[in-house]
Amino acid sequence: xxxxxxxxxxxxxxxxxxxxxxxxxxxxxxxxxxxxxxxxxxxxxxxxxxxxxxxxxxxxxxxxxxxxxxxxxxxxxxxxxxxxxxxxxxxxxxxxxxxxxxxxxxxxxxxxxxxxxxxxxxxxxxxxxxxxxxxxxxxxxxxxxxxxxxxxxxxxxxxxxxxxxxxxxxxxxxxxxxxxxxxxxxxxxxxxxxxxxxxxxxxxxxxxxxxxxxxxxxxxxxxxxxxxxxxxxxxxxxxxxxxxxxxxxxxxxxxxxxxxxxxxxxxxxxxxxxxxxxxxxxxxxxxxxxxxxxxxxxxxxxxxxxxxxxxxxxxxxxxxxxxxxxxxxxxxxxxxxxxxxxxxxxxxxxxxxxxxxxxxxxxxxxxxxxxxxxxxxxxxxxxxxxxxxxxxxxxxxxxxx
Amino acid sequence: xxxxxxxxxxxxxxxxxxxxxxxxxxxxxxxxxxxxxxxxxxxxxxxxxxxxxxxxxxxxxxxxxxxxxxxxxxxxxxxxxxxxxxxxxxxxxxxxxxxxxxxxxxxxxxxxxxxxxxxxxxxxxxxxxxxxxxxxxxxxxxxxxxxxxxxxxxxxxxxxxxxxxxxxxxxxxxxxxxxxxxxxxxxxxxxxxxxxxxxxxxxxxxxxxxxxxxxxxxxxxxxxxxxxxxxxxxxxxxxxxxxxxxxxxxxxxxxxxxxxxxxxxxxxxxxxxxxxxxxxxxxxxxxxxxxxxxxxxxxxxxxxxxxxxxxxxxxxxxxxxxxxxxxxxxxxxxxxxxxxxxxxxx
Numbered sequence: 001x002x003x004x005x006x007x008x009x010x011x012x013x014x015x016x017x018x019x020x021x022x023x024x025x026x027x028x029x030x031x032x033x034x035x036x037x038x039x040x041x042x043x044x045x046x047x048x049x050x051x052x053x054x055x056x057x058x059x060x061x062x063x064x065x066x067x068x069x070x071x072x073x074x075x076x077x078x079x080x081x082x083x084x085x086x087x088x089x090x091x092x093x094x095x096x097x098x099x100x101x102x103x104x105x106x107x108x109x110x111x112x113x114x115x116x117x118x119x120x121x122x123x124x125x126x127x128x129x130x131x132x133x134x135x136x137x138x139x140x141x142x143x144x145x146x147x148x149x150x151x152x153x154x155x156x157x158x159x160x161x162x163x164x165x166x167x168x169x170x171x172x173x174x175x176x177x178x179x180x181x182x183x184x185x186x187x188x189x190x191x192x193x194x195x196x197x198x199x200x201x202x203x204x205x206x207x208x209x210x211x212x213x214x215x216x217x218x219x220x221x222x223x224x225x226x227x228x229x230x231x232x233x234x235x236x237x238x239x240x241x242x243x244x245x246x247x248x249x250x251x252x253x254x255x256x257x258x259x260x261x262x263x264x265x266x267x268x269x270x271x272x273x274x275x276x277x278x279x280x281x282x283x284x285x286x287x288x289x290x291x292x293x294x295x296x297x298x299x300x301x302x303x304x305x306x307x308x309x310x311x312x313x314x315x316x317x318x319x320x321x322x323x324x325x326x327x328x329x330x331x332x333x334x335x336x337x338x339x340x341x342x343x344x345x346x347x348x349x350x351x352x353x354x355x356x357x358x359x360x361x362x363x364x365x366x367x368x369x370x371x372x373x374x375x376x377x378x379x380x381x382x383x384x385x386x387x388x389x390x391x392x393x394x395x396x397x398x399x400x401x
Numbered sequence: 402x403x404x405x406x407x408x409x410x411x412x413x414x415x416x417x418x419x420x421x422x423x424x425x426x427x428x429x430x431x432x433x434x435x436x437x438x439x440x441x442x443x444x445x446x447x448x449x450x451x452x453x454x455x456x457x458x459x460x461x462x463x464x465x466x467x468x469x470x471x472x473x474x475x476x477x478x479x480x481x482x483x484x485x486x487x488x489x490x491x492x493x494x495x496x497x498x499x500x501x502x503x504x505x506x507x508x509x510x511x512x513x514x515x516x517x518x519x520x521x522x523x524x525x526x527x528x529x530x531x532x533x534x535x536x537x538x539x540x541x542x543x544x545x546x547x548x549x550x551x552x553x554x555x556x557x558x559x560x561x562x563x564x565x566x567x568x569x570x571x572x573x574x575x576x577x578x579x580x581x582x583x584x585x586x587x588x589x590x591x592x593x594x595x596x597x598x599x600x601x602x603x604x605x606x607x608x609x610x611x612x613x614x615x616x617x618x619x620x621x622x623x624x625x626x627x628x629x630x631x632x633x634x635x636x637x638x639x640x641x642x643x644x645x646x647x648x649x650x651x652x653x654x655x656x657x658x659x660x661x662x663x664x665x666x667x668x669x670x671x672x673x674x675x676x677x678x679x680x681x682x683x684x685x686x687x688x689x690x691x692x693x694x695x696x697x698x699x700x701x702x703x704x705x706x707x708x709x710x711x712x713x714x715x716x717x718x719x720x721x722x723x724x725x726x727x728x729x730x731x732x733x734x735x736x737x738x739x740x741x742x743x744x745x746x747x
Contacts, residue, residue: 117442132737134567138737150638190517194531254549254550388550389558
């Protein structure tokens, strides 16, 4: 199972090149949110992406105008992934697996505002219909010329990784030659206020995953998509292989609805499953793109899980959280971070956990605090979500024979 | 190849709590009493929507005791009750004791709309005082997470969002997990709850649709006892086939070897017709010559969105289990994603 195409949009930029340049340079991409009023909240900034109002040249203007912000992000990333895979003109019957946590929430918010006021119902049917993610993604599929079944996974912040993992299984078991898989989420007032209500957002607006005095996360938005394909299919098409998807693990943390088990039990389970499936040992993993939200509870649980998983090899395992640069993309995070891992494999460099002042003492691994050149053959990416959804993907540069 | 069996069923519907209440309603054809869901707009206008609610349970014990359910919204409680019924007390205890790996798949269209409504109302009022207790319960996968917590299961747990045909994707994924040995058993649960937000929204599609709520749970296991999952064909997406008749036709054609063009007198059709002609046209036309018995649950118990296909499935499987029919075909023509189906047999 290999990846033959990848696409990405984040607050760092649109497309592989802009994002790769930004992560390689160690840039952060946060700004004041101007999509809704944040004046009564503890935090007013986020990783807000540039989303064009006008349809890109390759997109149908009418469909674009009917899409919500998140679906536009998804479409941009999916288009890039298919283009890179050489499938922009003929995606055919490939299934589509997409992770999202909030779907088209801003449209639901608009519906709510008008319904509460009462009076006119103008535009309300359109909002109801377009609020549904399956409606938006079916439209996207039609525009992309993809006719296969659609599956929307909504496992909170693990959704994108789960979607890629499930695509991996579909191809591995011969149910599809190739699958378009990814995840997306856009900023919305409800979700932003929700994380603020939990006091999970960093008051400074600067997330510092794995810092000893970290105080929360920053929300971001964006999308990541990949084409997962059988090696035979890729070779038959003469497609360039970006990486092999070598392992996937999924498990459930039942400790608490919003808090991980303090020792990271479920994370340990998914990391172990994914590396075993890949036929690798922890010492073979050159880089971990951690879930690394920057909240006190998440980072320490993940650090402990990594230490337990790696054992004696932990000191040699390079770890960073790219949420320090673009924020937490929720349902899109796992897919976007998988694409960042592909960039690391492709460019042979490691992205960093930025803005760390003093690492938490639980970080006994090699915490990457500045981007650096490095030999990268195998990577692992973790995604954890509300509800205890845990997922790990392992990818490697060289395809196993 | 291993066969996948349905070893347990659970249901919460406008007919009542439990599979017996659902089956009795189907047998009698009795429609539950419609009630009014009223609310007042900021402008003082009272808006009322006719709905088919899940009645209050006569026995509060149908909702399992679990710390997670204290704060759970109605949809979570519906899901938990259906799941507990499907498992039964012995299997529930065994799962909680770690006796087997229980996967959970939840499918829904609407989700925790009640808490979303309340939380966003608080946000608009003043985001600085919006409740941190409500927000986590607004997330699509909260009900599914509660089921894993209730059963103490760390096996995979997925929430799938889609239109009225999404339940079959859940069945398909469960079969995949079982055949790959990811789990020993999988609960596939579909649950929804009523709220004025979604109830009024349904009126934009057709005034004749009566919004409803409930939950369905199917417990699937490999090489167990109970009715067999004979087939769950790939759904047909409207992205590739916008015509619903042709989309349904393609799904049914894929089952032709097992069902035949018009079924036979021993095959139950548990379809997704709603009572609204334009939504029902595909199933009316494709199954115009259906030879066997036919149940259109939504016309009787209301449109419970993501839960409806699950409840149709419970009726189908229970009919097979009781020996009333040899096979049962369940279909749903979704509103804006695609068509799905599943076939069960003795």
